[in-house]
Amino acid sequence: MERAGGTDDQAAAASSPPPPPQFSLAGCAAALEAALSGRCCTPGRIWFKESSERNLRARDWIAPRGALSKLYQRGQVPEDLIERLLSEYLYIQSCKQTAAGLVIRLDHPALFKQVLSNLPLYTRPLKTSAKKKCVILNCMPLQGSRGLELLTVSHLRAILLADHLAEALRQQGCVVRATPNLPQNTAIWNFLKLLRVNWASTLQTTSSDGRVSYFKKILSESIYTQLRKSEAPTDPGHNALPKDVLFKVHLRQFVKEKELGGYDTNLDVALVQEEALRQIAELQRTILQSQADSEQCLVIHVVGCEEEFQQQKIDLLWQILNAGMDQVTQRHLVCGPVRIAGENSHLNAVQYFQFRRSQMQEASVMKYGSLVQGDSWAEIISSMTSATIRFELLATAHRSPLNLDLTEAVNISTKGTRSGAFVMYNCARLATLFDRFNKSVQQGLYPKFPETSQLNFSALQEEGEWLLLYNYIIPFRDVLCQTTQSLSSAKGIHLTVNTETVCKFLVNLGMDFSSYYNRVHILGEPLEHLFNQMFARLQLMKALREVFHTALATLHIPPPSQL
Template sequence: MEAEARCAAPLRVFEALRLLGTALQSSSAPSTVWFKESSQKNLRSRDFLVPRGTLKNSFPDGEVPADVIEKLRSLAAPGLPPIKNCLQSEAGLLVQLDRPAVFRQVLKDFTPYLRPPSSADSGPDVVILNCAPLHSNKALEALRLSHLRAVLIADHLAEVLTLQGKHVYRVPAAFCTEVEGFLSQLGISWPSSADAPALEETVSCFKDLLRDCDEDTGDVDSAQSPGAIRVQLKTSAEKHNICLQGYDPNLDFFLVNEDDLRHIARLQRSVQAAQTSPCTVLHIVSCEEEFHQQKLDLLWRLVLPSTGDVAQKHLVCGRVKVVNSASAVTCSQYFQMRKSQMLEASVMKYGDSVQGESWDEIINSLTSAAIKFELLATPHRSQVNLNLEETNITTKGTKSGAFVMYNCARLATMFDSYNSAVSQGIYPEFPPARELSYSSLCEEGEWLLLFNYIMMLPEVLSQSGQMSSTSPGIRVTANTEVICKFLVSLSMDFSCYYNRVHILGEPLPHLFSRMFARLQLMKGVQSVLHSALKTLHIMPLTQI
């Protein structure tokens, strides 16, 4: 029964690192650190490694006792890939996996590898994603590129956090219909509903609470800020014992208008809708508006002291700078430029056939992919530099979203060719995955695709939504760039393999076994591509 459980459990790379580390630590080697190999060169001889220099910190002269090596060879546990060998070399202590067994266990059912691993994470089960730019933009022309970046990050986080089992609420649920139409072109379907009349009642109630909260608050009679209420944030926060660690020290007076009050009213309504404690409100905001969002954070705490039970965190997105442009570029201009470039590149490659409804969908999909990879492949806290004349973004440049889409199309075309050949009687029907022989998968590129990508997607999905505090204050960081980097790297390695290996070979019976094993591996690669792209709301291409 124990052996069956081990075989049934999905193989986890990080679980393997943990188990190998635990096994070595119990041998009086507390400082040893295992690494997963990823380069094709190193994977020729090993899959996991403790470098020799690290071994010297734990074992005399860096020599691992034979009984410890034997213990590692025989190590077996649920989630641990079967081990073929453990030995010491000039590089250090290395582990080689039983690759045919790993291929068999993963490829007979790769669906567990298309989602994050289940974990006992103690983080909040409810996350309210507050996409700050969507509150104040009342026209598409007002939506700046830095706003668009924040929206894309919020949309991606909503997907990966949901995959991780979190209950995600998106705020605001009502915003400019013109902006909503633009985002739909990028595949973003942000939940939308009309603000209920009760929202205005809440705003009115908030005004009364602010006026009554202390003597430093009062109405402002100004032509520039009609109906605004002046709040002395720092003084009021200190009176209410609100910790200001992590907030900008320049926070002082805040001229609160009705839009600000609607903003916190929507947040309050989402907290009430969640009806769960604890929950975290994650404010996703561009760096230009971070200061204002901190004011809103404190304002919410002042108006409703009970909000102190709700953790508020700020994920700040770096600027988007357009290089070699004398004037500001709007989001709609950016979209149209990239779309025109995609169309032009497609016409140059495919000629007059680039027309009709199917090509419109292809061009729109390529445009969406190009924009999302440009704005999301950089860590969210760093600045993005856009070169709108960059032609590499529209072709098969290996760092572009178009390149990822091109490889999706290659896979789809290959499977179409196989199915067509089956219908003509050239190839036999595809047998069940559990009946395939995977011992023929011995190409270096095949192990690379399985070990670095199919088996690693759960960890990448987990990392993408993982939040880490950079300080004891209110800022958090996330690894929202890892999905784009993962997809580009996968596409590059798949492309190298696809160009070198004939997957659909000659229709000879003695070659079918290897062809089926390779096709099953390609099914896994295709599913990984599609699952990762889904977290970006990018529809993969099926033809090009």
């Protein structure tokens, strides 16, 4: 009997249709491009995805008449091709020729069901490769013995960018190692901990004396090196090298002989100090530790534009030492300067943090009064300050200069739609929403959340609901990949990554979610005929909550439970 029953179950499973495949905007664009042109084209060449609420009322994709006229006479697509689009491609509800061009409207209820019934496929990071990639992030502002008082806001921008990039790469399955290793319980380590920077740290400093001695021997025998002793002045008026300089290395000669491109044309010689050799020794040690994870390593030097020239010297010096460089690729990720306007232009990184935290404290007191006290509020204010600073320093493309306005008149409250505080506020609204729902279930006002298969998503008719699904939930995985997609295709020594993508995405999501939340009552009256719509909307909010949380995790910002 058990065998017969199992056979029936297997037969039923075999006869049932397989679930629809995961929907992606990139896949949809590629299919539509190929259908019109008859060959594989770059997505977006003919078709354009709509994104504004006004246009999404009528269409989801458009192939403008101007683009179609290059393929078809008078821009008219043959009717049989339109019929084929409607019959062969999933999720297309209608395809019509209009004065503007060929427009497509997708099957919204079917896509709501597909996406909201399979949230992990859309809201969790995509592992981009089965083969592990090893990336080593060398954060130049953390190298050496720089005191906390010498840490500038430009340095902080580079540090936060490296921290965000490291987490984005880890989410995609890369093995990421960070250098330098920071000694724990030092001033700079404690400061970065306040900002929730998850950087490599150690209790004991590993000695690199042996490797440094080995490097000195290599340089002393190198054809590119001019030894200090040969610099001894015969003329008392001759300027001798500083005492802390070990070697004078001719980089220009090395670059010319090796035909290396992309380096600053002003690079000539490097006056090598022991600190430079110790930095290379730590990089080399990290490479050796990573060889078990991957045969190839990508080293990314994250550096401010002020120190880019010096870091190129380190890069070339490492190549001259040739310490296992055959399996290593070096790239330079350069951050533009941070310029502070007004009377606070002199602030260093710590003072900047303190300034923003005091503003957040004042804004919280103005809004919540005497409630703002105790450890929980201190944690909220600290988290909000960290979010504000990260969005402020990371929402601009990393190579571009960044202008900060730190005047007292600038309001960083949750009402500023471009701020990290605004994003956190809207994330907290979702937490409050589900807290209210759970309490109502406990009170017997609402039934428990049903299985997703029991929901009828055709109840999602409000325009803002489709906008949130189509612009944010469906493309979310692609957004996460945009941050690092240029790593494998970069040429030359410079690397450009879209580290501003997540911040901009979250700001736009916050604005569109806030608009929807302000006009739609998600938790309706406890009436049975309204429950399906309420649960369908709550499932949409679940997806948004996961998107918020996953995106904030790449910034090491814990999602707030209240505000």
